[in-house]
Amino acid sequence: MDYEIFDLGDVTLQSGVTLPGAFLAYKTYGTLNEKKDNVIVYPTAFGDTHVQNEWLIGNGMALDPQKYFIIVPNLLGNGLSSSPTNTPPPFDRAHFPQVTIYDNVQFQHRLVTEKFGIHKIALVVGWSMGGIQSFQWGASYPDMVERIAPFAGVAKTWPQxxxxxxxxxxxxxxxxxxxxxxxxxxxxxxxxxxxxxxxxxxxxxxxxxxxxxxxxxxxxxxxxxxxxxxxxxxxxxxxxxxxxxWTGQNADISANPAYNGDFDKALKSIKALACVMPGSTDLFCKADDNEYEAKRIPNAVFSPIKSIWGHFAGRGINRADNKFIDDNLKHLLELGTKA
CATH class of the missing domain: 1.10.1740 (Rna Polymerase Sigma Factor; Chain: A)
Structure with missing residues (x-):
């Protein structure tokens, strides 16, 4: 097993259902420094595990484990964290409760604070549903997150x-x-x-x-x-x-008690420096939707990945796209944070 487990105990989900014995699977790369301020959180996307995130982590890259402590938490439902396939009855298979992006990020916050004692995050980055989680981190914990970089991921599930x-x-x-x-x-x-x-x-x-x-x-x-x-x-x-x-279809960074569905308010509440990178030809996490979001985040740059790889411009396959993402992340990490 190339990952670790953080036991959450019995958790009450946004739906009001209590999921007993919940847990997060996660993997870390690099070493946490003494100040605990070299932290990058890199959540996984739909259907992915931490392994699929590793293309963006490496010596000399923006996500350099020689410089940063990188935490990759697995999405609930992906088969490694609490999921239909690894939860005992009565919550197994089709009976698994509905889990939101907000739930996921709350549990990741517990991992980061309770397990590691971290209170500042240099960057939250993610592709696709990982990108939605990076937006959620920025909205849920604006004073903790210094930078976010969603790529090919939107801040809510738009109609398309x-x-x-x-x-x-x-x-x-x-x-x-x-x-x-x-x-x-x-x-x-x-x-x-x-x-x-x-x-x-x-x-x-x-x-x-x-x-x-x-x-x-x-x-x-x-x-x-x-x-x-x-x-x-x-x-x-x-x-x-x-x-x-279900998690993806119901994603919305404002669907929680902090914002009560006020999407623009949630976007405006993000204090982090943001680099929003849609795929220019993405057919369902649309660049236009990301542009709307970036305009409402106070410290955001809108930087489309000019690529014909569609949504998969962010998948770590095409070398030119990979370099574009890595270069943007390097630039973002070099910027000082807003006071």
């Missing part, structure tokens, strides 16, 4: 984002004829259709038109669909996926 996630959910619901009482019959084989639904959204139309999948070793579109989208989604458990889809 919601519809794409709903299409993925519908592919699973169709497998049980939309009968929620039969959800426990779902298997990983039912994830094949979810991968196909997502294929049209994860990358841009230009990516497919220019056949960039050939750079990844596939000589046909059909081969790419089967070898990447079907294969990667069939490795996921459908109940974990449904849990994470």
């Amino acid at each position: 984002t919601y519809l794409v996630l709903d299409g993925m959910k519908a592919a699973l619901m169709a497998a049980v004829r939309f009968d929620s009482s039969k959800l426990n019959q779902l298997t990983s084989a039912d994830m094949r259709a979810v991968g196909r639904v997502y294929a049209g959204w994860g990358l841009s139309d230009a990516f497919y038109r220019e056949e960039l999948y050939r750079e990844l070793g596939f000589d046909s579109l059909a081969g790419f669909m089967a070898g990447v989208w079907e294969d990667s989604f069939m490795k996921m458990d459908p109940h974990n996926v449904l849990a994470m889809l």
